[in-house]
Amino acid sequence: xxxxxxxxxxxxxxxxxxxxxxxxxxxxxxxxxxxxxxxxxxxxxxxxxxxxxxxxxxxxxxxxxxxxxxxxxxxxxxxxxxxxxxxxxxxxxxxxxxxxxxxxxxxxxxxxxxxxxxxxxxxxxxxxxxxxxxxxxxxxxxxxxxxxxxxxxxxxxxxxxxxxxxxxxxxxxxxxxxxxxxxxxxxxxxxxxxxxxxxxxxxxxxxxxxxxxxxxxxxxxxxxxxxxxxxxxxxxxxxxxxxxxxxxxxxxxxxxxxxxxxxxxxxxxxxxxxxxxxxxxxxxxxxxxxxxxxxxxxxxxxxxxxxxxxxxxxxxxxxxxxxxxxxxxxxxxxxxxxxxxxxxxxxxxxxxxxxxxxxxxxxxxxxxxxxxxxxxxxxxxxxxxxxxxxxxxxxxxxxxxxxxxxxxxxxxxxxxxxxxxxxxxxxxxxxxxxxxxxxxxxxxxxxxxxxxxxxxxxxxxxxxxxxxxxxxxxxxxxxxxxxxxxxxxxxxxxxxxxxxxxxxxxxxxxxxxxxxxxxxxxxxxxxxxxxxxxxxxxxxxxxxxxxxxxxxxxxxxxxxxxxxxxxxxxxxxxxxxxxxxxxxxxxxxxxxxxxxxxxxxxxxxxxxxxxxxxxxxxxxxxxxxxxxxxxxxxxxxxxxxxxxxxxxxxxxxxxxxxxxxxxxxxxxxxxxxxxxxxxxxxxxxxxxxxxxxxxxxxxxxxxxxxxxxxxxxxxxxxxxxxxxxxxxxxxxxxxxxxxxxxxxxxxxxxxxxxxxxxxxxxxxxxxxxxxxxxxxxxxxxxxxxxxxxxxxxxxxxxxxxxxxxxxxxxxxxxxxxxxxxxxxxxxxxxx
Numbered sequence: 001x002x003x004x005x006x007x008x009x010x011x012x013x014x015x016x017x018x019x020x021x022x023x024x025x026x027x028x029x030x031x032x033x034x035x036x037x038x039x040x041x042x043x044x045x046x047x048x049x050x051x052x053x054x055x056x057x058x059x060x061x062x063x064x065x066x067x068x069x070x071x072x073x074x075x076x077x078x079x080x081x082x083x084x085x086x087x088x089x090x091x092x093x094x095x096x097x098x099x100x101x102x103x104x105x106x107x108x109x110x111x112x113x114x115x116x117x118x119x120x121x122x123x124x125x126x127x128x129x130x131x132x133x134x135x136x137x138x139x140x141x142x143x144x145x146x147x148x149x150x151x152x153x154x155x156x157x158x159x160x161x162x163x164x165x166x167x168x169x170x171x172x173x174x175x176x177x178x179x180x181x182x183x184x185x186x187x188x189x190x191x192x193x194x195x196x197x198x199x200x201x202x203x204x205x206x207x208x209x210x211x212x213x214x215x216x217x218x219x220x221x222x223x224x225x226x227x228x229x230x231x232x233x234x235x236x237x238x239x240x241x242x243x244x245x246x247x248x249x250x251x252x253x254x255x256x257x258x259x260x261x262x263x264x265x266x267x268x269x270x271x272x273x274x275x276x277x278x279x280x281x282x283x284x285x286x287x288x289x290x291x292x293x294x295x296x297x298x299x300x301x302x303x304x305x306x307x308x309x310x311x312x313x314x315x316x317x318x319x320x321x322x323x324x325x326x327x328x329x330x331x332x333x334x335x336x337x338x339x340x341x342x343x344x345x346x347x348x349x350x351x352x353x354x355x356x357x358x359x360x361x362x363x364x365x366x367x368x369x370x371x372x373x374x375x376x377x378x379x380x381x382x383x384x385x386x387x388x389x390x391x392x393x394x395x396x397x398x399x400x401x402x403x404x405x406x407x408x409x410x411x412x413x414x415x416x417x418x419x420x421x422x423x424x425x426x427x428x429x430x431x432x433x434x435x436x437x438x439x440x441x442x443x444x445x446x447x448x449x450x451x452x453x454x455x456x457x458x459x460x461x462x463x464x465x466x467x468x469x470x471x472x473x474x475x476x477x478x479x480x481x482x483x484x485x486x487x488x489x490x491x492x493x494x495x496x497x498x499x500x501x502x503x504x505x506x507x508x509x510x511x512x513x514x515x516x517x518x519x520x521x522x523x524x525x526x527x528x529x530x531x532x533x534x535x536x537x538x539x540x541x542x543x544x545x546x547x548x549x550x551x552x553x554x555x556x557x558x559x560x561x562x563x564x565x566x567x568x569x570x571x572x573x574x575x576x577x578x579x580x581x582x583x584x585x586x587x588x589x590x591x592x593x594x595x596x597x598x599x600x601x602x603x604x605x606x607x608x609x610x611x612x613x614x615x616x617x618x619x620x621x622x623x624x625x626x627x628x629x630x631x632x633x634x635x636x637x638x639x640x641x642x643x644x645x646x647x648x649x650x651x652x653x654x655x656x657x658x659x660x661x662x663x664x665x666x667x668x669x670x671x672x673x674x675x676x677x678x679x680x681x682x683x684x685x686x687x688x689x690x691x692x693x694x695x696x697x698x699x700x701x702x703x704x705x706x707x708x709x710x711x712x713x714x715x716x717x718x719x720x721x722x723x724x725x726x727x728x729x730x731x732x733x734x735x736x737x738x739x740x741x742x743x744x745x746x747x748x749x750x751x752x753x754x755x756x757x758x759x760x761x762x763x764x765x766x767x768x769x770x771x772x773x774x775x776x777x778x779x780x781x782x783x784x785x786x787x788x789x790x791x792x793x794x795x796x797x798x799x800x801x802x803x804x805x806x807x808x809x810x811x812x813x814x815x816x817x818x819x820x821x822x823x824x825x826x827x828x829x830x831x
Contacts, residue, residue, distance in 0.1 A: 003031055003098050004040050010096050011044050011069065021069040022061065022093035024086075026078040028116060029099045034073050041071065049074040054085040061089070078112040104132065109141040114148055122152070125190040131155050138162050153196055156186040164203045165253055168218075171200075173265050176215040184215075204253070205246030205793065217242075223273050223296060225250035229790060230293040233286055238277065246793040248734055252768050254296070258333040274299045292325055295332040301340045304329060308347050309403055312354065319355040323348065331771075342390045346400055349387035350407050356380045357410075360418055369422050370433040373701035374467060374489035377419075381702055382468035384411050388627055389590045412626055419700060420682035427663060427679070427699050438490045438706055439504040439511065439671055442539075445616065445708070447507070450540055450567060458569045458607055458615045460548060461505055462600060463498060463577035464696065466593075466622030470707030473597045473617070477604060477709065481751045482716040485709060492621050492706045493671035495650035495679060495697045498577060499527065501620025501706070504671060506532060507539045513652055513675045515644045532570065540568045548573040552606055559610055575599060580623055580694030589625050589694050608713050617709040623696045624683070624703055630692040636661035636684045644675065648685040649697030651678045662686075719753045720744045720774055722818065724804060725784060729822040731802070734791045736767070736822075738804065742774045742783040754809040755817060759789055761802050767791050771809065796824040 007025070014021035021044060034048040045065075047057055049072050061070050072086070078095075081087055097103050104126075105115045119126050126132060138161060139151040151162040157170040174181045178193075187196045194209055201208035206221050208214040224242040229251040244250050257266045274280070280299045283291050288307045294300045304325065311317035326348045329335050335344055359377055366372040384407070391404050436444065449457055465473075467489055477485035493504040493511070499519045503511055508521035517525050525531040533545040544563060548571040551559060563569060579585045579592035600617060607615055637659040639651035646652070656676045658664050661684045665677040679698050680686055696703045725741040736759070744750040752775035759767035767789040776783040796802075801821050808817040 004037075006098065007037075007071075007096055008041055010094065011041065011071065014094055015043065015069060020067055022072070022089065023070070023096050024072045024074075024090055024093060025096040025098070026074050026076065026102070026112065027098065028075070028077040028101070028112075030075045031098060037071060037073060044069040044071050046071045046073060049086075058086065058089065077116050080111070080113055107132075108136055108139055110139065110143050110148065114143065114145050118145070118148060118152075122191055125152060125156075128190075131190070149191075149195070150199070152191055153187065153199070156190055157183045164200060165256075168200050168204075168253075169257060169262070172215065172219060172269075173262070176213070176219060176269075178213070178215060181215065203246070204250050205244040206250075219269050220273065222250045222254050223270055226254035227294055227296040230291075230295065232290045232293075235282060238282075248768075248790040249792045249794075251790060252792055255768055258295070263333070270297060273297075288325075293328070295334070298334045298337070298340060301329060301334055301344070305340075305343050305347060305399065308351065309400065312350060312403055313406075317351065317354060319351050322351050323355075326351070338393075339395065342394045343400065346387055346390040346394065346404075349383040349390070350403060352383040353380060353387065353407060353411070356383065360415060363418070363422060367431070368434050369419075369426050370435055370489065370491055370701055370705050373419075373705050374435065377701070378468040378471060378705070380411075380415060381466075382472060385468065385590050385593060385625075389594055392590075408627055412628055416624075416626070416683060416700075419702075423699050423701065424663075424681050427665075427669070427681075430666065430669065433491050435489045435491050435705070436708075438492045438501065439508070441490065441505050441618065441708065442507040445710075446568070447539075449614065454567075455614050456563075456567055456569070456612065458571065458612050459505075460571045460573055460600065460603065460615065460617045461502065462573040462575070462596060462617065462619050464580060464621060464623045465573075465576060465596060465600075465617075465619035465707065466702055467705045467707045468702075469576075469593045469597055470617065470619065470709055473600055474707075474709050476597070476601050477711050479751065481719070482713060483604075483608070483711060484714050484748050485711045487707055487709050489705045490618070490708050492704045494665055494669060494699060494704070495647075495652065495677055496621035496699070496703045497645075497647060497650065497697045498620050499645075500671065502526060502532070502572075505618065505620065506535050508535075510673060511671045512673045513644065518645070519672070529572070536568060536570060542567040543570070544568075545570045545572075547571070548603055552603060556609070563610065571603075573600065573603070576623070580625070581691065583691040586625075586691040586694040589623070604711060613713045615709075615711040615713075617707070617711065619706045621696050622701075622703045622706055623694055624698070624700050625694050626683070627693070630685060634683055634685060635687050635692075636680060638686045638688050639678050641676075646686070646688055647697050648688060648690050648692065648695045649680045649703070651686070652676070659686075714748075717749055717751045718744075719808075720746060720750045722753060722755060722774055722806065724806075724818070724820045726820075729820060731791070731822050731824050732826060734793060734826070736789040736791060737786060738789060739784055739786045740772065740774070741780075742776050742785070745777045745779075745783065746775050747777075756807045756809050756814065757787075757789075758805060759791060759802050759822070760805050761800075766794075766802060791826075796826050798825055798827070800824050 011021045011023055014023060034046055038046040045068055047070055049057065057072065084090065097106055101116050101119050102112060105112045108115065134155045135151055138154045140147060143151065147162060150164060153167050154162045157167050159166045159170045171181065171183045174183050178184045184193065187193050197208040197214050200218065204222065206218060208218060211217040221242040221244055224238050225244050225247040229247060254266065257263060274297045279297050280303060283300065283303055288304060291300050308317065308322055326344050330344055335341050356379055359380065363369065363372055363377060387407060391400060446457060449455060471487055474485050474487040477483055493500050503519040503521050503526040506521050506526060510522055512520045514520055519526050521535060524535055529545050533543065536543040536545060542565055544566045551571060575596045576592045580589040604615060639646065639656050639659065641656040642654040643651050643656065644653040652672065652675050654676060656664065656678045658678055661681055662678050663681050665679060670677045685692055685695060721743040723741045723743060725739040746752055752773055754771065754773045756769055756771050758765050758769040770787050770789065772785055802824055804820045804822060806818040807814050
């Protein structure tokens with residue numbers, strides 16, 4: 001079908017639909033002349049449009065001959081709408097397009113006057129059908145020339161959108177050498193390299209067209225500006241080389257790239273940059289406070305870590321100040337890397353130990369060692385455990401080796417020795433503790449509930465879950481929106497070992513020991529699930545007893561059927577003791593504790609889904625763990641006599657000897673009737689079989705103070721409310737300080753809230769993003785957080801609005817929480 005036939009078809013179609021055809025044809029390629037059209041077309045008057053007859057044509061078509069069909073023909077491109085004197089007629093008529101450019105403009109939904117000069121200027125780009133097809137997917141409707149050219153760049157760089165930042169990233173992902181960069185070659189061949197660099201440079205405020213290595217200049221400047229945004233000082237040699245008129249745009253670009261899933265390339269560029277320009281050597285001359293907020297270079301983290309180590313070695317560290325610094329650093333991208341993350345967390349707990357050292361001096365003045373331990377001293381063991389957990393996870397820990405040796409020496413030779421001395425004095429003097437006895441657990445905690453309430457009660461007994469680890473678990477449980485958790489200490493029965501601890505947590509009047517049957521409660525066997533079920537069912541017939549993991553492995557329906565009608569469920573968990581009690585695996589004890597805390601936290605989740613409203617978590621005993629090799633002077637002769645049960649820390653039997661470094665308990669001190677109990681004093685171990693690092697059975701607080709967590713599922717607590725505490729919401733600078741106020745204190749009624757905040761204009765983000773967790777407690781003045789936002793540098797009209805958008809962040813999703821309008825009055829930004 002030729003052009004005349006297509007045009008006739010268009011005319012006939014219009015005539016059928018409207019009764020009259022008015023057709024415009026802008027034939028810029030001059031395929032036909034008006035006379036030829038007049039002679040070959042049927043049922044239509046042909047009029048040629050020129051610069052002088054538009055008014056005459058309008059009168060003829062609309063007034064003189066309102067029912068006649070017309071073809072308005074022009075051998076010029078279609079003018080811009082603002083310059084088109086017949087635009088109103090064009091709106092109610094139809095336009096015929098016959099040349100390639102006109103047809104493509106219709107497909108792309110772009111004005112002819114935009115497309116036509118570009119097709120003429122860049123013929124190689126439009127020679128490819130594939131490129132034109134891709135262009136149709138990224139080009140927005142009615143695009144102007146600038147947007148069209150950006151879309152061409154997007155096609156050539158395989159970018160999903162006509163966004164200069166995405167295009168830049170695509171280019172930089174292919175390397176910095178313009179001779180070998182494939183996308184740079186495509187831009188040079190099918191568009192214009194100089195123009196591409198000019199557009200990229202203009203956006204980032206960097207001159208690239210005069211540089212011999214423009215991509216290196218670009219990356220160097222972007223990285224430097226990201227560094228400089230949070231560096232409180234000036235590095236003259238860098239500042240002179242890598243200037244930008246839009247530093248916030250540069251910094252925001254690097255921030256976004258560091259936080260996305262393709263960060264490996266920019267991380268590589270940054271690591272090359274910091275080596276080539278000696279970041280560590282340069283910043284070594286500055287105070288740590290000047291670069292404390294810099295998130296650009298991993299070498300900054302190395303400097304901070306070394307600074308903390310040096311301060312620890314010279315006893316000049318300010319614990320609160322450095323702990324706050326490390327907490328901030330852990331939120332930055334490089335701290336997500338395992339080595340830096342472990343180094344920071346190792347140091348964090350070393351510094352916490354430094355802060356807790358004064359607690360040791362206070363213990364001796366307290367009459368009740370166990371009570372004081374449960375009040376705050378347990379934190380030393382908790383921090384030391386975390387310290388060793390992270391330190392031993394480091395692949396190369398030479399930088400922290402001396403620190404680790406010094407901390408371990410203090411922990412084992414000062415701290416544990418002091419506690420051992422106090423525990424020894426306590427047991428020799430026969431002092432009693434004020435905290436609840438483990439053997440009173442059932443009568444004081446479980447029986448009252450069974451008698452007065454219809455609540456189903458779950459009891460989880462985790463073997464060797466010592467108090468400090470349970471306190472960590474309690475902190476996790478207390479953060480739940482639909483739960484309330486409380487922890488208290490109990491004094492374990494002596495000797496502190498599994499069989500006696502498990503028996504003490506059962507209902508009983510008397511505990512005794514049989515040489516063949518082990519620990520008995522009221523004459524009944526206590527070893528094994530079935531024996532414990534029998535004892536519990538005598539008190540509460542609707543009781544179930546099983547291993548925790550067995551219940552957790554069941555499907556929901558199966559578990560619900562098993563528990564239907566049950567009032568009391570005892571669940572046994574054994575991970576810490578299983579690992580620690582073996583000489584082959586005792587070195588993994590701290591890893592086992594971490595795993596146990598996570599397992600129990602998830603177990604509460606599962607039980608909550610099974611409608612558990614009251615869950616107690618406790619332990620049979622704790623443990624003592626020493627990382628260093630146990631010296632010979634810490635080993636004492638084994639107990640002789642009629643020994644019925646023994647370990648590294650105790651012996652049970654008759655006619656027992658008491659070696660030097662041991663003590664025989666009085667009848668009042670031991671929970672077991674009818675047998676003698678000998679314990680190793682201080683940190684001593686008997687020369688018997690078994691591991692030496694992981695021990696229990698003695699009277700050290702770590703062994704004898706056991707936890708009792710009381711977790712209750714409640715109605716979901718409200719989340720704290722956040723307000724933007726800014727009186728005049730007027731922005732006069734590219735750096736915008738904003739205060740946020742947490743309206744309620746975190747408590748049982750209110751839980752914490754995590755928000756993500758940034759400034760927007762419409763859907764365009766115009767600032768960096770800040771994430772904040774509001775978990776503050778205290779009075780009004782203590783519940784305020786202040787942060788600074790950096791606006792991207794562009795022209796903002798005086799008085800135009802922007803929005804501070806706060807999004808609520810949860811593990812499941814992110815949703816809009818609050819929007820506050822600010823007015824922009826950046827007088828200095830006018831240009």
